[in-house]
Amino acid sequence: MDNLPHIERIIAAIFGVVVFVTAAVALKNDWRSVGLENAVFKGMLGLLALGAALGFFAAIGVVGRA
Amino acid sequence: MAVSALSHPGIIDGGEEVDQLYVETRDLRLTGFLLFMVSDLVLFSSFIFAYLYMRNSGQGWPGPGGPKLDLALASLNSIVLFGSGATMHFALENWKHGKFIKFANWLVATIVLGLLFLSGQGIEYVTLYTRDHASWSGSGIFGASFFTLTGMHGLHVFAGVIYLTVLLLQSVQGKYTRQKYFGLTAGTLYWHFVDVIWVVLFSIFYLL
Numbered sequence: 001m002d003n004l005p006h007i008e009r010i011i012a013a014i015f016g017v018v019v020f021v022t023a024a025v026a027l028k029n030d031w032r033s034v035g036l037e038n039a040v041f042k043g044m045l046g047l048l049a050l051g052a053a054l055g056f057f058a059a060i061g062v063v064g065r066a
Numbered sequence: 067m068a069v070s071a072l073s074h075p076g077i078i079d080g081g082e083e084v085d086q087l088y089v090e091t092r093d094l095r096l097t098g099f100l101l102f103m104v105s106d107l108v109l110f111s112s113f114i115f116a117y118l119y120m121r122n123s124g125q126g127w128p129g130p131g132g133p134k135l136d137l138a139l140a141s142l143n144s145i146v147l148f149g150s151g152a153t154m155h156f157a158l159e160n161w162k163h164g165k166f167i168k169f170a171n172w173l174v175a176t177i178v179l180g181l182l183f184l185s186g187q188g189i190e191y192v193t194l195y196t197r198d199h200a201s202w203s204g205s206g207i208f209g210a211s212f213f214t215l216t217g218m219h220g221l222h223v224f225a226g227v228i229y230l231t232v233l234l235l236q237s238v239q240g241k242y243t244r245q246k247y248f249g250l251t252a253g254t255l256y257w258h259f260v261d262v263i264w265v266v267l268f269s270i271f272y273l274l
Binding site: 004005006008009011012015016018019022023026036037040041044045047048050051052054055056058059063064065 | 096097100136137138139140141142144145146148149151152155159251254255258259261262264265268269272273274
């Protein structure tokens with residue numbers, strides 16, 4: 001159980017990269033789409049990629065105060 | 067229940083013409099749904115700004131001796147939720163391309179990830195309560211802000227899980243077609259919204 005935070009950080013870092021790449025690729029594919037609905041989707045995918053990056057950096061200890 | 071074993075009409079695509087009435091009401095429904103999300107954003111914003119104001123007003127608040135948040139668990143839990151945003155995106159894309167089984171599988175994955183996130187949040191609450199005796203009413207203004215905001219977000223995730231489950235059942239019953247699927251679009255928008263709110267909450271409680 002002592003290693004649990006370490007394992008959680010490793011899993012979070014690995015999947016953080018996966019989610020970031022997935023969101024970035026989805027954003028790239030949708031980039032040329034037009035309309036209100038797609039504009040909202042693009043904004044949210046961008047923020048999703050940002051969140052995944054923050055999760056990754058928090059997992060590897062670059063950011064975070066806890 | 068295996069999704070592939072379900073008896074469903076699949077995605078109906080019989081050269082169906084999208085009538086003008088549907089196009090007009092779809093735009094109205096989209097506008098209405100976006101307004102609903104804006105109103106929800108205002109609700110979260112008021113609590114978030116109240117928290118930030120209080121945090122910046124006090125000296126060193128929440129101060130030493132306060133509850134210690136588990137960054138490792140929060141990072142993992144956050145990635146689980148953000149991953150569910152990606153799976154939801156895949157679900158809608160597969161619907162647009164007429165791939166029902168893949169759509170259903172990605173939607174089920176989204177629901178499972180949403181439940182995993184709620185489980186992680188439950189574990190964090192129990193740990194905070196048993197280790198630090200932190201609770202909504204018993205740990206000062208920090209505890210009240212933390213539990214109110216994360217609890218309100220958790221409630222939205224729970225509602226989203228129910229919403230997505232209903233969408234899955236409706237799609238299995240053939241309620242949506244390849245041309246008429248606003249419910250699925252709204253579900254995806256709602257789930258992304260819940261993800262985006264968590265980006266902010268994760269940042270202010272665990273990173274800043």
